[in-house]
Amino acid sequence: MEKLKQLLFNLDGKGYKTYKDIQGTYRGNWFLLHIDYVQGDPFASPSRIRAEISQQHAGYREDWYNSRVRRVALEDFLARETAKALRYPHANNAGSGKSNMIFVDSPGQEILSRTAVKVTGHMVEVRLSVGLPAAGRRILGRAAKDLLSKQIPDIIQKALLQFDQQKLIKHLELADQQNTIRQFLAEHKYIAFIANGAVLPRESGISNRPLKGEHVTIFQSPPSLEIEIPVPHREPLRGMAIPEGITIIVGGGYHGKSTLLKAIERGIYNHIEDDGREYVITNETAVKIRAEDGRRVEKVNISPFIAHLPFGSDTTRFSTDSASGSTSQATNIMEALELGSQVLLMDEDTSATNFMIRDARMQELVAKGKEPITPFVDKVRQLHQDQGVSVILVMGGSGDYFDVDDQVIMMDEYRPYDVTQKAISISKKINTFRKAEGGKNFGEILPRTILPSSFDASRGHREKVDAKSINTIIYGTHPIDLSLVEQLVDPSQTRAIANMMNFLSHNIVDGETPLPLLIDRLFRRIYNQGLDIVSPYYGRHPGDMALPRRFELAAAINRLRTLKAK
Secondary structure (H helix, E strand, O other): OHHHHHHHHHHOOOEHHHHHHHOEEEEOOOOEEEEEEOOOOOOOOOEEEEEEEEHHHHOOOHHHOOOHHHHHHHHHHHHHHHHHHHHOOOOOOOOOOOOOOEEOOOOOOEEOOEOOEEEOOOEEEEEEEEOOOEEOOEEOHHHHHHHHHHHHHHHHHHHHOOOOHHHHHHHHHHHHHHHHHHHHHHHOOEEEEEEOOOOOOEOOOOOOOEOOOOOOOOOOOOHHHEEEEOOOOOOOEEEEEEEOOEEEEEEOOOOOHHHHHHHHHHOOOEEOOOOOOOOEEEOOOEEEEOOOOOOOEEEEOOOOOEOOOHHHOOOOOEEEOOOOHHHHHHHHHHHHHHOOOOEEEEEHHHOOHHHHOOOHHHHHHOOHHHOOEOOHHHOHHHHHHHHOOEEEEEOOOOHHHHHOOOEEEEEEOOEEEEOHHHHHHHHHHOOOOOOOOOOOOOOOOOOOEEOHHHOOOEEOOEEOEEEEEOOEEEEOOEEEEOOOOOOOOOHHHHHHHHHHHHHHHHHOOOOOOEHHHHHHHHHHHHHHHOHHHHOOOOOOOOOOOEOOOHHHHHHHHHOOOOOOEO
């Protein structure tokens, strides 16, 4: 560190590009400072550094990180502590551009596996982005010396060594409980659990924080669907469990149908304490399905739902540059099944009407021979019987699904009621006179092989792969629109997806292996070596990434405009 201080003293007043001279590793009294990348301009992307502490000095208990679940929770906790330490005034931010700014990839309400902090049996490391101080484009060497040798070590010490251990233990115990609930659901054939006392409504349509106030309705399970789950570190939890099969959520407008589905949709992730959804747990393969007009489709077998198109178009290998609502929804289902989803989540508000239902009057007017679409109501039962796939569907506009469901939950003023028996009675009493159009079987799920030429990231004489926001990836000259991939929750997941696609194209795609197996191979490598491996800066600061699921990675690949499959 003394060498670094002297170097910065000598650089004071020089041109900003000479900051490159400080790149390297420096040893402090109790930590290592790795300066991996130095920005070339005060207005450019900030410099990337890592602060590393040995486990011998940190003294972390092994049971804090001896399982994958606990290690993810520990790293998440330390990232939050770092973000909290950075909120306190730590420097004079005077200077040009990003001078003196310090960033960490700060977690939100979900607990995700991130690259912001890394914990192993040997060390603890936090990864930061730093704006090296400048006046205009001249180096402020003394300010940089104070930033790197005093302020950052103080922040790291506060975040990684002086945290509240009881608060950490509570965070780890919550992760244990969430993992136990997931195991219980799988063992007892449930697909979702919502604990009594959960708070499902959010502050607003653009906020992920819980709604607060005296008028908030606390979740309470109907007695017929209530179960008890034993969990470690506390008394058993009670709440509503949704079993495998076909579940319909009904109710009047603004009574909480979509709010319940949204909570279930996000239950694929663990949530922090006091989020309100920390004990809302969903099968991790659950995929939200919706219509997506205009998306590209490449050789997807949508024949279980759509067949016999005019002019003889083949729907077993269906391709289009601009899908309709019905074809896009059929495609989204088949792509989710191709990747192994065992639970589909759907809301009539975001579905294509002609895909969901075709009533008796329309059947009478338009003969089946003239209608290529088989509505979902005629396929959902076979989907569960043939493929073992469960469905949770919000449906407020058609009672035809009462003929095919296993349970019906009615939301009334944000409170759930089991109305299954009443729905059965109505189904027997009122005949819809519909003719089932789905045939005897669901149909085939055909895996596709992705061709290497799909991944053309060239942009002029170099490659360009970049996440511009949570919803957009630039791959070469082509944008990938993820705005309707609803289970992405963090921009760092999108950054990871961009890097994962690039890593796949250079290291795994062979033109022979089906897409699900390619993604399996990639995730095995990530689980064994860490998410860092997909970064172009592997071995240094890997960039700010959070692990997505295989389904969101596949969604990005499937929306690539240059995708070619066989």
